Amino acid sequence: MTTTAATQAPPEAPVAILSALAERTSRIRFEDLDDHARRLVRTAFVDTVGVALAGSDFAGITAIRTATGITPAATGSLVLGTAERVPALDAGLLNGVAAHALDLDDGNSAMGGHPSAMLVPALLALGEETDASDTDVAVAYAAGYEVMVRLAYGMNPGHYQRGWHPTATLGVIGVAAAAARLLGLSAERTATAMAVAVSHASGVKANFGTMTKSLHVGQAVRNGAFAARLAEAGFTANPGALDHDQGFLRLYQGAAGYDASRIVAGLDGPPLACSERNPIKIYACCHSTHGAIEAAR
Numbered sequence: 199m200t201t202t203a204a205t206q207a208p209p210e211a212p213v214a215i216l217s218a219l220a221e222r223t224s225r226i227r228f229e230d231l232d233d234h235a236r237r238l239v240r241t242a243f244v245d246t247v248g249v250a251l252a253g254s255d256f257a258g259i260t261a262i263r264t265a266t267g268i269t270p271a272a273t274g275s276l277v278l279g280t281a282e283r284v285p286a287l288d289a290g291l292l293n294g295v296a297a298h299a300l301d302l303d304d305g306n307s308a309m310g311g312h313p314s315a316m317l318v319p320a321l322l323a324l325g326e327e328t329d330a331s332d333t334d335v336a337v338a339y340a341a342g343y344e345v346m347v348r349l350a351y352g353m354n355p356g357h358y359q360r361g362w363h364p365t366a367t368l369g370v371i372g373v374a375a376a377a378a379r380l381l382g383l384s385a386e387r388t389a390t391a392m393a394v395a396v397s398h399a400s401g402v403k404a405n406f407g408t409m410t411k412s413l414h415v416g417q418a419v420r421n422g423a424f425a426a427r428l429a430e431a432g433f434t435a436n437p438g439a440l441d442h443d444q445g446f447l448r449l450y451q452g453a454a455g456y457d458a459s460r461i462v463a464g465l466d467g468p469p470l471a472c473s474e475r476n477p478i479k480i481y482a483c484c485h486s487t488h489g490a491i492e493a494a495r
Contacts, residue, residue: 254279373422
């Protein structure tokens with residue numbers, strides 16, 4: 199029998215990238231994390247907490263607290279370097295700034311940025327608030343890491359070279375995914391959280407060398423977690439916000455400045471935490487300068 203155009207099924211609409219990433223992150227289980235991935239997560243938390251403690255007396259944090267009016271509360275999440283507790287979103291802001299203040303936080307070469315300075319403060323704050331288990335937090339880290347690095351695969355090195363600060367611009371979307379996973383949101387709500395976070399993606403390299411560089415991270419930590427909380431509460435956003443004609447990829451990269459296929463390639467494989475690396479810094483400066491420092495020494 200000949201199939202006519204009238205009887206043919208209409209072509210399926212392409213799945214939005216954020217929806218595909220949300221489905222991916224919702225399927226990650228602790229059992230999917232091999233020894234390499236579990237070591238990566240453990241190291242990320244130990245290193246980032248240490249770095250944030252060292253950066254907790256950064257003068258910019260005092261200015262932020264003064265400007266925002268953040269004050270201690272009887273309950274909430276811990277502000278690292280103090281005995282004070284504040285609401286989780288505020289703790290994420292302050293601890294994110296502290297984690298990036300000294301430029302001593304771990305990195306990822308694909309991302310061209312610092313995944314753990316984003317993920318750890320967010321997950322510590324929300325994890326305390328929700329009484330999450332260590333395995334819940336590890337899976338949430340892997341989920342957010344997956345999103346950050348996959349976005350970087352499709353956008354770097356051009357994203358960094360254009361002057362964006364990928365730690366914040368890509369990181370805020372990853373934090374939303376991590377927070378959504380920790381909060382137990384559905385894949386649909388996770389895509390919404392990331393879509394909300396797309397509208398918070400910001401941070402330009404022109405502000406490197408100032409207090410604002412670390413503010414990029416603190417704000418992105420807070421906004422990513424906020425996006426997940428909004429999605430949990432029934433907020434709406436367009437899951438096509440990444441790949442829409444007027445979405446993130448085209449606006450930030452130009453029509454030919456990204457490769458969407460690299461973002462979604464291999465979504466059925468092991469989590470990227472099982473294969474990627476986060477080099478730990480020896481010196482409190484950009485990773486790209488470490489070779490020159492070693493040569494000089």
